[in-house]
Structure formats: structure tokens, C-alpha cells
Amino acid sequence: MTITKLVSNDPEGAHITHLNSGTKPPTPSLIAWARKAKDRLVAYGLLFPAMSVFVVFFYLPAAFLLYISFFHWGILSSATKFVGLANFRTLIHQPLFLKSLETSGYYTLVMIPATVMLALGIALILKEAVTARRGGIWRAAVFLPHVTPVVATSIIWIWIFNPQFGLANFLLKAIHLPALGWLESVHWALPAVMIDTLWHSLGLYVIIFLAGLANVPRELVEVAQLDGAKRGRIFRRIIWPLLSPTTFFVVILATVNSWQAFSQIYTMTGGPHGGAGGPAFSTTTDALLVYQTAFIYDHFSLAAAMSLVLFAIILLLTFLQKRISNRVVFYR
Amino acid sequence: MTWNASLVHLRGWCVQLARSNEEKCVSRVELRKMSKQFGERTVVNEVDLVAEQGEVVVLLGPSGCGKTSTLRMIAGLESITYGELYFDDRLMNAEPPDRRSIGMVFQNYALYPHMSVFDNLAFGLESQSKTGTRSERRKSISERVTETAELLEIGHLLHQRPRQLSGGQRQRVSLGRALVRKPDVFLMDEPLSNLDANLRDRMRMELARLHQVHGITTLYVTHDQGEALTLADRIVVMNQGSVCQIGTPSDLYDQPSSSFVANFIGMPGMNLWTSQWESKGTRIQCGPATTLHTDFRDVLATQSRSITIGVRPEHLHLIRSEQIESSGLTAQCRVDLVERLGSHLLAHCTMEAEAGAIQTSFVARLDSESQVERGDYLLLAAPLHRVHLFDAESGDRIEHFSSVAALA
Amino acid sequence: MTQTLSQPAISARPTQPVKRRFSLLRHGPRTVRWIAVVVVAVLFSFPLYWIVVTAFSSHGGVYSIPPNFVPSFHTGAFTYVVTHTGWLHYMFNTILISVTTVFLVICTSAMAGYAMAELRFKGADFFFFLVLGVMMLPTQALLIPQYAEALHLHLLDSYLIQILPFGASTFGVILFRQFFKTLPREYAEAARIVGVGHLKYIFRVALPLARPAVVTVALLTFISSWNQFQWPLIMTTSHSVQPIEVALSHYMQTYEANWRKLTSAVILALSPIVLLFLLFQRHIVAGVAGRDSGVNA
Structure with missing residues (x-):
């Protein structure tokens, strides 16, 4: 039996630096390359279905949006002519468009704090209950509205807000407040929609806050309690800062969703069955106006220009909020 | 089926396969300067190795020495940065794993928990056979799976899920999955390290017997030298990416090529201590406590003033002072701790060191009848041919020593 | 009364578990909070309940003031919708x-x-x-x-x-x-x-x-x-x-x-x-x- 022994000068391998010198036979690089290429093809192949959906149905339209905003474009014909910023100029001079921006802004500005406060409040109330035995039922009750289709549930809210027979006015009268016109009044149509939206969407945010609250380390709060801090102080100084990433997330989500709200507004005030756009256009939000401009009045390129503005606004809002968050949100 | 019956059965199986013109049952694995680099970091450094057909070659070394990476390169799970891999003179560098005809057993078995044992074993076979009708194929798969399962004595578990099995049973399923495709090369990555000590010993025996039956060229990775010494035809000791020594278990035991190998092999490993040497006529004095009773000036003349001496604990024995001259190496030491292990005892001692040097401690394995207590002063000796000398800096074996010793 | 070794004399009732959930809203006993929980759950479930009530009320009952909170079982409208749409x-x-x-x-x-x-x-x-x-x-x-x-x-x-x-x-x-x-x-x-x-x-x-x-x-x-x-x-x-x-x-x-x-x-x-x-x-x-x-x- 021969002894094959490799006694290198440093079995510790401490002095190896460059191995590519000297007389070392290389691996067949062509085959290796082909193999890598095949691996890459396989990966791309697996990614292709998902990516093609994203590109075709999302990125392409985004690019297309830029294109058709600058062209006067009858959607049926392929005749286009470059009109540059003409569409945007028309927009600026349209009072309804500006009003829609205002309406969307007002809607969003009210919804964000309302959502945050209510969702957080409910989460705090529910927090103990959901960890109890079979506590999921409480969470389910709050979350259930969120999974229901908005159209279906908006119908019952229309009925609830019915000025003569609806529950809302009944309750108001029961506590000696005047009945309101709700969806038929200029000032109360949008709030009615807000109430519907809050009912429908809070469930999601409550769940998000519940998760965020669960991530606040118990010990920090208990230490504060032992030190005798009052609950308000605990909340302000401990829970709220630690919750800020969650809160930020909720704010962004609420902003984007509020600005783009459509289905409930359409059902309650915007469709052919409801008042088109609300009494005196008080519920005509940006998104609703885009829809109407395109599909009811057939002004596609105008609608496209509006969409671009909407796109820009959302990106701007998100960007601004991210900027603010860097200073306000406390990340562990 | 009993072991003997299955022995006969499988021998026939392998012979039949050898005669079939599908694939040869033989495979010689050769690594030529195989290396693996991750960016700047060299994980495996120019490994040269030949595993002859039917051999069990064990890659042994501490964690991080590159043994697993080497195995994975042989399997095709890692690309070979450079160097070559041959199975029977076929260059395998670019072949994907499934075309290398290998079977692999992973450290944590990697059994699919949602499939039954049968499905786990059959999983790889479905893509193999392409001939015959669907039911013919299914029948032949079923036959092969049952056959392999019987061989490993898990035939009664075929319809259970892995989580219902014990560790040893899961291990067998893992072996079965590797064997069921009748591979040419069998790779095992620390298969026993997840088992408890008792089971490990038993499975070690079973693996050895199994190899006698199937005779497939096997490459086995472990950090446990006990497994290596039991299972291997040859051992490849690796450290930090490079091969230190390749040899049979006795080669590694009797003639370690470096101090690292010397200390790694053996339970406990070889005692090693470094000191300055000084020639004093017919003796060489290595530090105040150790004396080599021989004249090796010509051997040691080219060495630096420091050498590393190595003696295995089991080769040290007690002597009386009058026996000093007739011994090869003598050392004086004081006992710190005695471990009585029934069949023998281990005396942990310290030697007086040179001024300013660290006190050397070592272990002597003595008869259990020896009257040794803590605090005793002992005179230990070892025959010259059991004394190893290594270069103090590089750790390399000082070669001529043993040949001279053989003469003496 | 003899005391066995296994029963220390001190604890007459189980001690508070070491890990306590932190409770934030503690205006009063726990029952208040549970009432709040129930109120919230009812508020959120109510519109769905109202849907059912409205669907199954009688033709005139829909328009009654004060509204009927108790469901009745007039299935006329429902069956009509089921069969005619x-x-x-x-x-x-x-x-x-x-x-x-x-x-x-x-x-x-x-x-x-x-x-x-x-x-x-x-x-x-x-x-x-x-x-x-x-x-x-x-x-x-x-x-x-x-x-x-x-x-x-x-x-x-x-x-x-x-x-x-x-x-x-x-x-x-x-x-x-x-x-x-x-x-x-x-x-x-x-x-x-x-x-x-x-x-x-x-x-x-x-x-x-x-x-x-x-x-x-x-x-x-x-x-x-x-x-x-x-x-x-x-x-x-x-x-x-x-x-x-x-x-x-x-x-x-x-x-x-x-x-x-x-x-x-x-x-x-x-x-x-x-x-x-x-x-x-x-x-x-x-x-x-x-x-x-x-x-x-």
C-alpha cells in the first residue's frame, strides 16, 4: 500500500493568496458558461409569468399614461396629434377639476386622523379581549366589514342615511338633534360617505395596530407602571413612540386609499342611480371625476391628463410623508 | 430478511447490474487540484485525491476545513472554481448532479416530511426510467423501492411519514434514497452526527457492513475520527482548505506527516510539546525534563534549535530510574489529575519547562493497576520508534528519524 | 390544624402570575372595558344585521318609524329576488x-x-x-x-x-x-x-x-x-x-x-x-x- 502524502509547507494554508498563477489547468469554460446560461434561463422562465403580468398590465399602462396625456386622442381612432400641455392647460381652467382636488383633499385630510385615532382606540380597547379565550371573535367582528364588497354594504348605508326613514336620522332625532339631509345635502353627503368608509376600512387598520401593539415589549410598560407612571403618560411616552412605525404605515395606507376611493362614492352618490357626483358635486373626488370624464363624457385624453395629475399627487404625498417620517418616526 | 440473506440478495443485485449493459457498477473518482474560491476567500485549496473503485475514502478534519465543500463539488452542488473531477476518466466538472450517477446522504437526512417513506424513496426514480408503459414503470419502481427498503430493514415502514420514525430509521430512509438509484459513487456528509452516541456506534457498524455488501465507491465526510478510523479504507485529513495527509488509518496513526495530523488522530490525541534541544553526547536534552537517549545529531543538525516532540499517551509507560538508559525517550513529570476509566487510566501531568516557557501538560495512558495518585512524580518512557519529531514552525514531520529509529 | 410540608402556610389564594398583561385603559374595573369591547363589536356588526332585518321585514314594516329592530320573517321579497333575477x-x-x-x-x-x-x-x-x-x-x-x-x-x-x-x-x-x-x-x-x-x-x-x-x-x-x-x-x-x-x-x-x-x-x-x-x-x-x-x- 503506497502512502500518498501531501506535505505542503503550510498545512495551515496561511500563505495562499494567488491561486491563478502557475500551471493549473482551467475548467472547460465554455461548458461552464453554457450551464450558467441555462440556469439563468430557468430562473427567467419561472419568473416570466408573474413578471409579464406586472409589466403588461401595470408598467406598460404607466408608460402609456405619459404618452396619452400629451396627445389629443380619440380612443377609438388611432389619429393622434401632439397637443403637448394643452390638456393640462384645459384642466387648470376647469373649475370642477380643481374642486375635485379640493374635495379629495378635504376627504383625505379628515380620514387620516379619523382613521388613525379610531383604529388605535379600538385596538387599545380590543387588545385584552383578543388574547382571551376565543378572543378572535371580537377581532372577527371588527374585521368582517373589510372583507365584504363595498357596493353591497354601501347599499345598506344609503338606506341608513335615508332622510325620512333611515336609522341615522332616527338616532339623531332620538337625542334631540336635527335631522340631516345626508346624501342629499351639500354639506353632509361627503361625511356620510366617510362614515361608510370608516366602518368598512377600520377593521384592517385595527388589525395592523393590534400587531404593532403586540410588538411593544411588555417589560417597558411594566417598568413604567412599577415606577408609578399614569396610563396617559405611559401611552404618550412609551407606547406611542414605539408604535410610530406602525402608525406611519397606517397613515400612508390611509392616505393612498382615501385619495383613490371610488366604489363607495360611486355607489352612494356617483352612479347613474345616485346623484351624479353628489349634490352640487360635493362628493366628486379626483378619482370619481376621472371615471366620469372618461366613461361618461368620453374625454379620454383629458381623463388621462387627470390621471397623471393623480399619479403625481399620490407619489408626492407618499414622498412627503416619508420625509416627515424620517424625523418623527422612531425606529428601534 | 436477515442480514445474511440480504447480503446474498444484494450481491446478486450488484453482479446483475455489473453484467447489464446499462451502466457499469464501478467508478474511480479522481480529483486533480480541485479548488473552490468564494471571491477572495479560498475554501478548498488544490485537493489531489484518487478513490479507487469500491473504496471508502473519508474526508476528515475540524469544522471549516473544506471537507464538506469538497464533497459538494464532487456532487455537483457547488461549482468547481478550478481543477478537475473525473469519474473513470470522464470529466465531470460541467455535468449537473443528476447526470453524475451519485447518491448522497445529508447530515439532516433531508426527507420530505409530507411524503411517505415509499414516496421519498421513489421520488427520484420517476424521472429515471423512460421505457415501458405507465403501469410497467410504476411496477418496476415499486419493486426497486421495496428491494432497497428490505435491504435496509425498513420495509415495514414504507407507508409511514418521516416524523413517525426514529432517528435511526430516518437515517436508513436517507440511505435508501441514495441507494435506490444504484449510483456509481456514494457521498455521505456527516450522516451520523445527528444521532445520539449509542445509535451512532451501532449505525457505524451497519454502515461498514452495508458497504461490504454494495461495494460502491464511497466518499464520506466527518469530523469524528472514530468514524473515520472504523469506516475508512483511506483517510484524507484536511485543515483550512488543504489536504494534510492521505493514508490508511494505520499510516495516519503510525506516521503522521504533521503535528496537526498527529494531534488530531487518536483519543486522546498525540501529546505534543515544543522545546529547545541540546546535544549532550549520546543523549539529546529537550528541555529540563525530557531526554532522548540516542544520537541524532546528524538528523537534527539541519533543524533549528526548537523541535516539537510527539508521543501518544498509550505509548508512555512507567519506568524505574535504573531503566532510564535503555529507554528511548524519558520524561519526568508531576501528576495533576487521574481519570480512572475502568480498563485504563489517564494521567494528566505537567512537565517542568525551561525558564520562562509555558508549562507543558500531557496525558499518559497507563494500566488501571498503576499506583498513581495526584501529586506523584513520575518517570515515563516511550520506545524510540514511537517518538515523533516535528519541525517546530511548520509542523512537518522530520522524516529520517523513523528510519534511523528502525535501524536502532 | 396540621400543616403538611407541601402546603406552605402563606398562600391562601394563588399569587398573581408574574407576567401580567399591561393594561392601558383602566378607568374602572375590567367590566367597563368589556362593555366597550361589546359595544364596538355590535357597532361593527350592526349594519350587516340591519341588512337582514330590512330584507325580511314586511312591506310596510320597512318604512316604520321607529324602525323595527327585531327581525321578522317575511320572505316575499327575498324569494322574488332569488327567482326573478x-x-x-x-x-x-x-x-x-x-x-x-x-x-x-x-x-x-x-x-x-x-x-x-x-x-x-x-x-x-x-x-x-x-x-x-x-x-x-x-x-x-x-x-x-x-x-x-x-x-x-x-x-x-x-x-x-x-x-x-x-x-x-x-x-x-x-x-x-x-x-x-x-x-x-x-x-x-x-x-x-x-x-x-x-x-x-x-x-x-x-x-x-x-x-x-x-x-x-x-x-x-x-x-x-x-x-x-x-x-x-x-x-x-x-x-x-x-x-x-x-x-x-x-x-x-x-x-x-x-x-x-x-x-x-x-x-x-x-x-x-x-x-x-x-x-x-x-x-x-x-x-x-x-x-x-x-x-x-
Whole structure:
């Protein structure tokens, strides 16, 4: 039996630096390359279905949006002519468009704090209950509205807000407040929609806050309690800062969703069955106006220009909020 | 089926396969300067190795020495940065794993928990056979799976899920999955390290017997030298990416090529201590406590003033002072701790060191009848041919020593 | 009284557990908080209850003041709606669309998630950001160009246009990617060694092991698909392919102010989703909130 022994000068391998010198036979690089290429093809192949959906149905339209905003474009014909910023100029001079921006802004500005406060409040109330035995039922009750289709549930809210027979006015009268016109009044149509939206969407945010609250380390709060801090102080100084990433997330989500709200507004005030756009256009939000401009009045390129503005606004809002968050949100 | 019956059965199986013109049952694995680099970091450094057909070659070394990476390169799970891999003179560098005809057993078995044992074993076979009708194929798969399962004595578990099995049973399923495709090369990555000590010993025996039956060229990775010494035809000791020594278990035991190998092999490993040497006529004095009773000036003349001496604990024995001259190496030491292990005892001692040097401690394995207590002063000796000398800096074996010793 | 060694004399009642849940709102005893919980739950459930009450009240009872809170069982309106509308057909449409979408999403997301989790290839980061980017695009702003695209692809007014754009989900891809990363890499390696291809591995090993993720993705995709309104409103005009939400919108015109019939239709549209939710509530919430949703029921 021969002894094959490799006694290198440093079995510790401490002095190896460059191995590519000297007389070392290389691996067949062509085959290796082909193999890598095949691996890459396989990966791309697996990614292709998902990516093609994203590109075709999302990125392409985004690019297309830029294109058709600058062209006067009858959607049926392929005749286009470059009109540059003409569409945007028309927009600026349209009072309804500006009003829609205002309406969307007002809607969003009210919804964000309302959502945050209510969702957080409910989460705090529910927090103990959901960890109890079979506590999921409480969470389910709050979350259930969120999974229901908005159209279906908006119908019952229309009925609830019915000025003569609806529950809302009944309750108001029961506590000696005047009945309101709700969806038929200029000032109360949008709030009615807000109430519907809050009912429908809070469930999601409550769940998000519940998760965020669960991530606040118990010990920090208990230490504060032992030190005798009052609950308000605990909340302000401990829970709220630690919750800020969650809160930020909720704010962004609420902003984007509020600005783009459509289905409930359409059902309650915007469709052919409801008042088109609300009494005196008080519920005509940006998104609703885009829809109407395109599909009811057939002004596609105008609608496209509006969409671009909407796109820009959302990106701007998100960007601004991210900027603010860097200073306000406390990340562990 | 009993072991003997299955022995006969499988021998026939392998012979039949050898005669079939599908694939040869033989495979010689050769690594030529195989290396693996991750960016700047060299994980495996120019490994040269030949595993002859039917051999069990064990890659042994501490964690991080590159043994697993080497195995994975042989399997095709890692690309070979450079160097070559041959199975029977076929260059395998670019072949994907499934075309290398290998079977692999992973450290944590990697059994699919949602499939039954049968499905786990059959999983790889479905893509193999392409001939015959669907039911013919299914029948032949079923036959092969049952056959392999019987061989490993898990035939009664075929319809259970892995989580219902014990560790040893899961291990067998893992072996079965590797064997069921009748591979040419069998790779095992620390298969026993997840088992408890008792089971490990038993499975070690079973693996050895199994190899006698199937005779497939096997490459086995472990950090446990006990497994290596039991299972291997040859051992490849690796450290930090490079091969230190390749040899049979006795080669590694009797003639370690470096101090690292010397200390790694053996339970406990070889005692090693470094000191300055000084020639004093017919003796060489290595530090105040150790004396080599021989004249090796010509051997040691080219060495630096420091050498590393190595003696295995089991080769040290007690002597009386009058026996000093007739011994090869003598050392004086004081006992710190005695471990009585029934069949023998281990005396942990310290030697007086040179001024300013660290006190050397070592272990002597003595008869259990020896009257040794803590605090005793002992005179230990070892025959010259059991004394190893290594270069103090590089750790390399000082070669001529043993040949001279053989003469003496 | 003798005291045994096993009973220390000190504790007469169990001591407070060391870990106490921190309670924030402690204005008064716990019962107040439980009352608040119940109030919240009732408030949220009430409109749904009201739907049922309205649908089954008598013809005049709907308009009574004060309104009847107690349900009666006049099924006239409901049976009328069931028998005289084409709701079954719309339901079929919706189910077809939703189920197909779920199937597609699972396939595409599993394949993409697997590729991103297991395979090493150039441009992996690029694709990841591509997926993230889709989530950032505002949906409303894209509707016009999406409509134009559908028009030119002749996909308008079809089932396909309601399915294909939703055939891949960013949420699904990311979820599967996360999950596949937790699988031990030896699973895929063992499969490679025996020559099992990627697709076979995904559908025979990875997906079955990813059952929680599959359930979550399936449920959330189904719900989201079922609840689509604006998309089919824009993209379809003929009743033959429209889902039930759009049908409801039509009913509003047909049954204008006939609240009993309207709410009956609403019940028909809502029941499948409510049923699904009640059955799988835990999975749905877990999917939305992520692993640590802070609840254990």
C-alpha cells in the first residue's frame, strides 16, 4: 500500500493568496458558461409569468399614461396629434377639476386622523379581549366589514342615511338633534360617505395596530407602571413612540386609499342611480371625476391628463410623508 | 430478511447490474487540484485525491476545513472554481448532479416530511426510467423501492411519514434514497452526527457492513475520527482548505506527516510539546525534563534549535530510574489529575519547562493497576520508534528519524 | 390544624402570575372595558344585521318609524329576488373569475417566489424591485391607460380581462419567497441529485410544504377578486360576463327604493364571502397582519 502524502509547507494554508498563477489547468469554460446560461434561463422562465403580468398590465399602462396625456386622442381612432400641455392647460381652467382636488383633499385630510385615532382606540380597547379565550371573535367582528364588497354594504348605508326613514336620522332625532339631509345635502353627503368608509376600512387598520401593539415589549410598560407612571403618560411616552412605525404605515395606507376611493362614492352618490357626483358635486373626488370624464363624457385624453395629475399627487404625498417620517418616526 | 440473506440478495443485485449493459457498477473518482474560491476567500485549496473503485475514502478534519465543500463539488452542488473531477476518466466538472450517477446522504437526512417513506424513496426514480408503459414503470419502481427498503430493514415502514420514525430509521430512509438509484459513487456528509452516541456506534457498524455488501465507491465526510478510523479504507485529513495527509488509518496513526495530523488522530490525541534541544553526547536534552537517549545529531543538525516532540499517551509507560538508559525517550513529570476509566487510566501531568516557557501538560495512558495518585512524580518512557519529531514552525514531520529509529 | 410540608402556610389564594398583561385603559374595573369591547363589536356588526332585518321585514314594516329592530320573517321579497333575477348567473361568473384567478396567482407566485428564493441568477435584485414597484403604483391613475390597452388587445368585455391582470400578485410573490427561503436547502439539493426538475420540485415538494402560505394567498386573492367592482365596471358592458358586484349596481337602478328587494340581493352577494370569512377567519387575519398579529385565538 503506497502512502500518498501531501506535505505542503503550510498545512495551515496561511500563505495562499494567488491561486491563478502557475500551471493549473482551467475548467472547460465554455461548458461552464453554457450551464450558467441555462440556469439563468430557468430562473427567467419561472419568473416570466408573474413578471409579464406586472409589466403588461401595470408598467406598460404607466408608460402609456405619459404618452396619452400629451396627445389629443380619440380612443377609438388611432389619429393622434401632439397637443403637448394643452390638456393640462384645459384642466387648470376647469373649475370642477380643481374642486375635485379640493374635495379629495378635504376627504383625505379628515380620514387620516379619523382613521388613525379610531383604529388605535379600538385596538387599545380590543387588545385584552383578543388574547382571551376565543378572543378572535371580537377581532372577527371588527374585521368582517373589510372583507365584504363595498357596493353591497354601501347599499345598506344609503338606506341608513335615508332622510325620512333611515336609522341615522332616527338616532339623531332620538337625542334631540336635527335631522340631516345626508346624501342629499351639500354639506353632509361627503361625511356620510366617510362614515361608510370608516366602518368598512377600520377593521384592517385595527388589525395592523393590534400587531404593532403586540410588538411593544411588555417589560417597558411594566417598568413604567412599577415606577408609578399614569396610563396617559405611559401611552404618550412609551407606547406611542414605539408604535410610530406602525402608525406611519397606517397613515400612508390611509392616505393612498382615501385619495383613490371610488366604489363607495360611486355607489352612494356617483352612479347613474345616485346623484351624479353628489349634490352640487360635493362628493366628486379626483378619482370619481376621472371615471366620469372618461366613461361618461368620453374625454379620454383629458381623463388621462387627470390621471397623471393623480399619479403625481399620490407619489408626492407618499414622498412627503416619508420625509416627515424620517424625523418623527422612531425606529428601534 | 436477515442480514445474511440480504447480503446474498444484494450481491446478486450488484453482479446483475455489473453484467447489464446499462451502466457499469464501478467508478474511480479522481480529483486533480480541485479548488473552490468564494471571491477572495479560498475554501478548498488544490485537493489531489484518487478513490479507487469500491473504496471508502473519508474526508476528515475540524469544522471549516473544506471537507464538506469538497464533497459538494464532487456532487455537483457547488461549482468547481478550478481543477478537475473525473469519474473513470470522464470529466465531470460541467455535468449537473443528476447526470453524475451519485447518491448522497445529508447530515439532516433531508426527507420530505409530507411524503411517505415509499414516496421519498421513489421520488427520484420517476424521472429515471423512460421505457415501458405507465403501469410497467410504476411496477418496476415499486419493486426497486421495496428491494432497497428490505435491504435496509425498513420495509415495514414504507407507508409511514418521516416524523413517525426514529432517528435511526430516518437515517436508513436517507440511505435508501441514495441507494435506490444504484449510483456509481456514494457521498455521505456527516450522516451520523445527528444521532445520539449509542445509535451512532451501532449505525457505524451497519454502515461498514452495508458497504461490504454494495461495494460502491464511497466518499464520506466527518469530523469524528472514530468514524473515520472504523469506516475508512483511506483517510484524507484536511485543515483550512488543504489536504494534510492521505493514508490508511494505520499510516495516519503510525506516521503522521504533521503535528496537526498527529494531534488530531487518536483519543486522546498525540501529546505534543515544543522545546529547545541540546546535544549532550549520546543523549539529546529537550528541555529540563525530557531526554532522548540516542544520537541524532546528524538528523537534527539541519533543524533549528526548537523541535516539537510527539508521543501518544498509550505509548508512555512507567519506568524505574535504573531503566532510564535503555529507554528511548524519558520524561519526568508531576501528576495533576487521574481519570480512572475502568480498563485504563489517564494521567494528566505537567512537565517542568525551561525558564520562562509555558508549562507543558500531557496525558499518559497507563494500566488501571498503576499506583498513581495526584501529586506523584513520575518517570515515563516511550520506545524510540514511537517518538515523533516535528519541525517546530511548520509542523512537518522530520522524516529520517523513523528510519534511523528502525535501524536502532 | 396540621400543616403538611407541601402546603406552605402563606398562600391562601394563588399569587398573581408574574407576567401580567399591561393594561392601558383602566378607568374602572375590567367590566367597563368589556362593555366597550361589546359595544364596538355590535357597532361593527350592526349594519350587516340591519341588512337582514330590512330584507325580511314586511312591506310596510320597512318604512316604520321607529324602525323595527327585531327581525321578522317575511320572505316575499327575498324569494322574488332569488327567482326573478339572474343572480345565479352572476354568481357563477364571479366564482369562475375568482377561482381561476386564485389558481393563476398561486402558480405564478409560487414559481416566481421559488426562483427568487432558491436560484442564483443575475438580476435577482432587479426583479425584486420590479415587484415592489408595482405595489407603489396608484391604481386609480392607471385605469385609463389600462382601459386603452384592453381595448386594443380586444380583451374588453370578457372573462379574461377580469382574470389576467390579477393573475399575479405582489403579495403572493413576496409571501412565497419568504416561505421558500425557510425550507432547508438540502430539500432542493436532494431533488437535484436525483434529477427532479424545478417545476416538479415546486409542485410536488415546495408547494405542499407551503400549505399555510398557499391557504393565505388563496383566501386573500379570492376575497380581493370577489370584491372587484370598479374594474369590471369599466372593462365590461355585457351582463354575460359581469360579476355580482356590478349586477348589484344594476339592481340599484332596477329596484330603486325597493329596499327589501335590494337588501335581499345584497344578502345573496354577501353570503359566500361572509361564510368564507367565518370559516377561515384566522387564516385571513394572519395573512393580513403577518405572523405576529398579537392574538392567539
